[in-house]
Amino acid sequence: MTEIVIHDPTLRDGQHAVRHQLGVTALRGYAEAADAAGIPVVEVGHGNGLGASSLQVGRAAVSDDLMLSTVREALRHSRMGVFLLPGWGTSADLRKAVAHGADVIRVGVHCTEPSLAERHLGFLAEEGADGHCVLMMSHMATPTQLAEHAATAVGYGARAVGIMDSAGHFLPRDVTARIGAIHAAVDVPVIFHGHNNLGMAVANSVAAAEAGATVIDGCARGFGAGAGNTQLEVLVPVLERTGFGTGIDLYALLDAAEFAERELMPAPPTTGTVSIVSGLAGVFSGFKHQVLDAATRADVDPRDVFFELGRRQAIAGQEDLIVDVIADMTAERATG
Amino acid sequence: MTIIEEPAVHQHTGAGVTVAVIGTGAIGQDLVSKVHRSPALRCGLVVGRNPDSAGLAHARALGYRTSAAGIDAVLAEPRPFDVLFDATSAAAHREHWRLLAHTPTLLVDLTPAKTGQMVVPTITGTHAPTDRDVSMISCGGQAATPVAHALAGAFTVDYLEVVSTVASTIAGRATRLNLDEYVATTQHALTTFTGVADTKAILNISPAVPPATFRSAVHAVIADADPTRVRAVVDAAAERMRGFAPGYRITACAVTADRVVVSIEVTADSDVLPHYAGNLDIINSAAVLVAEQHAARLAAHRSKP
Numbered sequence: 001m002t003e004i005v006i007h008d009p010t011l012r013d014g015q016h017a018v019r020h021q022l023g024v025t026a027l028r029g030y031a032e033a034a035d036a037a038g039i040p041v042v043e044v045g046h047g048n049g050l051g052a053s054s055l056q057v058g059r060a061a062v063s064d065d066l067m068l069s070t071v072r073e074a075l076r077h078s079r080m081g082v083f084l085l086p087g088w089g090t091s092a093d094l095r096k097a098v099a100h101g102a103d104v105i106r107v108g109v110h111c112t113e114p115s116l117a118e119r120h121l122g123f124l125a126e127e128g129a130d131g132h133c134v135l136m137m138s139h140m141a142t143p144t145q146l147a148e149h150a151a152t153a154v155g156y157g158a159r160a161v162g163i164m165d166s167a168g169h170f171l172p173r174d175v176t177a178r179i180g181a182i183h184a185a186v187d188v189p190v191i192f193h194g195h196n197n198l199g200m201a202v203a204n205s206v207a208a209a210e211a212g213a214t215v216i217d218g219c220a221r222g223f224g225a226g227a228g229n230t231q232l233e234v235l236v237p238v239l240e241r242t243g244f245g246t247g248i249d250l251y252a253l254l255d256a257a258e259f260a261e262r263e264l265m266p267a268p269p270t271t272g273t274v275s276i277v278s279g280l281a282g283v284f285s286g287f288k289h290q291v292l293d294a295a296t297r298a299d300v301d302p303r304d305v306f307f308e309l310g311r312r313q314a315i316a317g318q319e320d321l322i323v324d325v326i327a328d329m330t331a332e333r334a335t336g
Numbered sequence: 337m338t339i340i341e342e343p344a345v346h347q348h349t350g351a352g353v354t355v356a357v358i359g360t361g362a363i364g365q366d367l368v369s370k371v372h373r374s375p376a377l378r379c380g381l382v383v384g385r386n387p388d389s390a391g392l393a394h395a396r397a398l399g400y401r402t403s404a405a406g407i408d409a410v411l412a413e414p415r416p417f418d419v420l421f422d423a424t425s426a427a428a429h430r431e432h433w434r435l436l437a438h439t440p441t442l443l444v445d446l447t448p449a450k451t452g453q454m455v456v457p458t459i460t461g462t463h464a465p466t467d468r469d470v471s472m473i474s475c476g477g478q479a480a481t482p483v484a485h486a487l488a489g490a491f492t493v494d495y496l497e498v499v500s501t502v503a504s505t506i507a508g509r510a511t512r513l514n515l516d517e518y519v520a521t522t523q524h525a526l527t528t529f530t531g532v533a534d535t536k537a538i539l540n541i542s543p544a545v546p547p548a549t550f551r552s553a554v555h556a557v558i559a560d561a562d563p564t565r566v567r568a569v570v571d572a573a574a575e576r577m578r579g580f581a582p583g584y585r586i587t588a589c590a591v592t593a594d595r596v597v598v599s600i601e602v603t604a605d606s607d608v609l610p611h612y613a614g615n616l617d618i619i620n621s622a623a624v625l626v627a628e629q630h631a632a633r634l635a636a637h638r639s640k641p
Contacts, residue, residue, distance in 0.1 A: 054497055054499075054536055054538060054555075055495070055497050055555035055557070055595065055597075056497060056499045056538060056553070056555065086515045087515045087518075087519070087538060087539040087540060087541065088538055090515070090516040090519050090520065091516050092516070110541065110543060112504065112543040113504060113512075113541055113543060115509065115512045116512050116515065116541060118512065118513060119512075119513050119515065119516065140543070297592065312544065312548075313542070313543070313544035313545070313548075315540065315542060315543070315544075317499075317538070317540045318501060318540055318542065320499050320501075320551070320553035320555075320597070320599060323553070323588045323590050323597050323599060324551075324587050324588045324599050327587065327588040327590070327599075
């Protein structure tokens with residue numbers, strides 16, 4: 001039976017759903033529950049990763065240092081994961097994370113820009129750290145391009161490489177083609193990270209595993225931006241029934257998800273209007289709160305804002321475009 | 337073996353101070369082009385490391401001496417240049433400054449090495465810098481610091497953040513490898529010129545097709561922000577910028593409670609750059625301005641009996 005390494009970014013990607021406001025008690029409690037369930041990797045941080053607390057995306061309630069030391073203390077068996085976007089966090093943040101005992105360090109780049117990770121993957125390789133590379137917004141590149149960029153990342157020193165469906169745009173056949181191409185191009189573990197905008201996250205994750213991915217991401221109750229991520233406590237038993245092993249204890253996993261629903265989120269993510277539209281438009285789900293806030297103030301339709309952001313090919317991290325799009329729509333309305 | 341390639345036809349531009357350009361990426365090429373247009377500057381040498389690079393071919397086509405020998409070609413010149421534009425990388429610049437610190441050459445640093453005196457023309461003024469190592473900070477620093485400085489002059493600013501977006505097609509390898517230096521140097525400039533201790537800089541690289549126009553968003557936390565006053569302060573800063581960067585404009589200016597967001601777009605006005613490459617145009621225009629100020633000072637000095 002093929003073993004899948006479940007990677008749990010509940011305490012990182014979930015931050016997008018609560019404007020990066022997770023507190024120490026919630027972080028510690030969930031990390032302990034995930035550890036008890038035998039989840040191999042528990043990722044923590046601001047939603048956009050190390051050093052990313054900002055007005056652009058949202059300022060975190062807790063510092064990176066405190067997040068990392070809290071989760072580190074809570075994990076007895078699970079490895080601790082962190083995330084870094086070059087241009088947001090720096091090598092100084094990586095150094096700090098390694099000192100805090102981060103075991104798995106993911107460097108995220110937009111799917112067409114692997115060379116942005118060269119410096120940081122090289123740094124991690126020199127440190128002997130377990131550096132991985134994820135290509136984000138991967139619906140914006142072809143399977144061939146993704147395979148080539150994944151191989152480039154491995155050349156920089158990545159010990160695992162894969163894709164994020166950051167906009168929740170994929171259907172299973174899209175995932176099969178992309179993971180298959182990457183799997184054929186590299187000899188390191190392949191990662192898949194799904195979003196649920198079109199209700200496809202679990203199905204896409206199974207397609208990824210069947211196409212050769214051996215690291216699959218899932219979040220408790222799907223806690224994540226917009227419609228949320230792949231729902232972890234559904235993903236694990238579905239993978240097991242499909243014929244993949246995870247080594248995770250089902251009851252303890254269900255308990256961790258109960259804790260998450262009770263302590264981390266006001267309500268589990270749902271596939272609402274804005275999330276469906278952002279998935280169709282191919283825009284990062286994390287834009288949801290800011291688009292809704294700004295569209296309401298300006299009295300414009302948030303659905304139009306998402307489709308216009310998609311037309312402008314906004315990538316993750318370009319939240320500053322929202323203000324411009326709304327200013328242009330308001331000006332058009334005034335003159336039209 | 338000579339390391340200098342002489343052009344078939346020399347470009348005769350007469351008087352002016354002599355400058356050299358090291359680095360043949362998009363920044364280097366545009367610098368050569370801007371120096372070519374400047375009546376005060378005379379390009380004496382263009383240096384790269386790859387003899388077949390497009391940048392050296394561009395310089396040869398304009399009639400300039402070129403070399404693929406790197407900084408050695410500059411050091412081998414019998415007379416030091418008045419100005420050396422450094423469009424290489426942060427690490428290379430630190431080495432270049434070490435090698436040239438004892439010479440009279442003014443180094444104008446286009447990398448985010450942060451070793452020299454930082455210059456933002458509309459803030460630091462029209463006088464030539466006093467140091468011989470001048471840092472042009474970063475493209476985001478050149479675009480955003482003037483607006484941040486103007487806001488900090490008119491209001492009490494508790495926090496400042498600058499998010500810049502550059503088109504992938506014009507982000508070369510040095511830029512990609514120097515993201516950490518970009519962040520540190522831009523934050524340092526923001527704090528230095530505004531007095532705001534808590535600052536943050538972020539850089540996005542956009543792969544959009546057609547390529548996205550360079551932009552910088554300035555986020556500020558200001559307790560008493562009045563939208564009309566904010567707009568007036570920002571517009572005045574932009575008007576000053578257009579004095580040397582005509583493609584500089586404010587595309588959005590929003591005030592919500594204590595949060596101010598100003599979006600700046602800069603288009604390029606250049607013989608060699610695409611219109612969306614305002615990031616390269618603005619830092620190079622500022623760099624050429626510094627060299628011209630230095631030229632004016634040298635001319636005044638040299639005309640004395």
